[in-house]
Amino acid sequence: MSAPVAGAARRFLARRWAGTCVLLAACAALPGCALLKPPPAPPEPQGATEGTLAPLAVQLEVQAPGELESLLENYLDLGRLRALAPDEPITAAELRRLEAATPAQARALLETEGYFDAQVQVERVSDNPPRVRVTVQPGPRTIVRDVVWGVKGPLQQQLEAGDAGAMAARSALQTNWPLPPGTPFRNAAWGNAKSGALAQLRASGYAAATWESTRAEIDAVDQNAVLWVTAQSGPLFRTGQLRIRGLERQDEKTVRNLADFRPGTPATEQLLLDYQERLQKSGLFDRATVNIDTDPAVADATPVTVRLGELPLQTAIVGLGVSANTGPRATLEHIHRRIFGQRATLRNKFELAQLRQAWEGELTSHALPGLKRNLLGGTLERVESDDDVVQSARLRTGRAYDGERIDRLLFVEVERSTTRNDLGTETAQALSLNAHGTWRDVDNILLPTDGIGLSVQTAVGQARSDNFDGSTRSGPYARAYAKLQWWKPIGEDWYAHTRLELGQVFVRDGLRVPDSQRFRAGGDESVRGYGFRELGPEDDGVTRSGNVLMTASAEIARPLTPRIPGLWWATFVDIGNAADRWGDLEPALGIGAGVRYRSPLGPVSVDLAYGRETRSVRLHLNVGVQF
Incomplete structure (x- = not known):
């Protein structure tokens, strides 16, 4: 053998055996696997000698069902041969050796997918160029028959004592186990199940948990x-002192105050994440992380370290935009996060739009005990619609x-309105x-695709009005309003969103x-296809x-295309109206279609809607989700 050819063969063998060792190590972890001896080498083709070089391209043909075909093509040495040595020929003897090793390699790969009784045949179809066919009959897939759980350590002791938290942790561990009886066994799924279960146990407060076996x-x-x-739980970690940095x-x-938990509370992952989210939502910090010390020696009172990055003391935001409801607009918002040196935030917002001019101001205390704020x-506000102008002060x-x-x-x-x-x-x-009150249970508060949101408003009070006809009335009133929203995935890459909105003012004839206490319909978040506040009694x-x-x-x-998963198309039907009495309410219909861009700040919606009653088409723009 010439020196260049020998060097090429050595380099190829070194790379090939490195990949093979990784596969064999993975397969060795599977209990119950017998050592497989390679079958005898096939007879040497006529005319081939040890020094004969095979052509560059060795063709591999795999006949196997479904995903198994690509698995074998990608990971058999014969399939990887061209990628490993695209420009280096190999000897005919080396090719025969690879063919002889293929059945054992194929069975080892199939075992990782749960096929432990596979039949593999290898045959040389042609010699010039070399073409090898691998035929696989995988047989039935192995199914999980039973899962035997065991828990040791403090968690087991707490279970024996009837501790409710311990029982909840064990129940969640078993309920969320992704390989229950009846599911196909795969080596990758087995590894992921173990990793996920251990992570969940640690998230339940047992931060030092490991697998016993x-x-x-x-x-x-x-x-x-x-x-x-069998899990070794380690101690249940409980919160100790807060260490605040930044x-x-x-x-x-x-x-x-934002922590809202006492020392000695089980340090679950959810507890820490909720605290971190409250810090970020407070409007005082641009970053916040919450961690615990996972040293079992301090488990009874583990320090909770809070690292913060503060927002500037004052912020001014200028905005220019356009709204389908109120037209072009300019906004100016100023925030002072510690007004007069006190633990309070002052916000002022001015809006100048074509159909709306407003000032909104609010002085809010920072978090008080119990997550309350004063x-x-x-x-x-001045709002103009097609038929009227409403001015109000609250x-x-x-x-x-x-x-x-x-x-x-x-x-x-x-409140007063004119x-x-x-x-x-x-x-x-x-x-x-x-x-x-607002209640929400959604998968993502900014970009929900699964869950429910409910908003409820109630009011009781005393009112007085000077009416259009010159009469004056006064008396008590009550108001009730509710909006229910539901998001749900329906099939592969399809998503549904429904909304129901109901309201009533209880008042004598x-x-x-005031106008803000009463109702109109029409616009982006109401009945599309109609103008802002266009629908109501006449x-x-x-x-x-x-x-x-x-x-x-x-x-x-x-989604419009899998290549851009954040860009969606949508079609919708809206219906509704406002009236003085339920018997007088005549729902208006709007239908249309649009696109959605799922930005990090929330969905940006552009809709084109047709209003049946007005027989006109309107463009609607909207940003974010309103609960």
């Missing part, structure tokens, strides 16, 4: 597997609670006690409450706000 017993005759897993301008007390706010004071899934707001509000249209001028004022052809509201929407969407 794991094994898979394979019965190749009956094609089933029994999985044995504070310069904000108060440490705020950070401690607030004082006000609004001045002042409120109250207390908010921001939870993980539930937000609550209780406040007292005084409506001008072709009927004249109407003025209404009210003093009310209000309770708002002739008494008008007097002499003039649309005004009503005492009852119903809107509903159904939408289905999917």
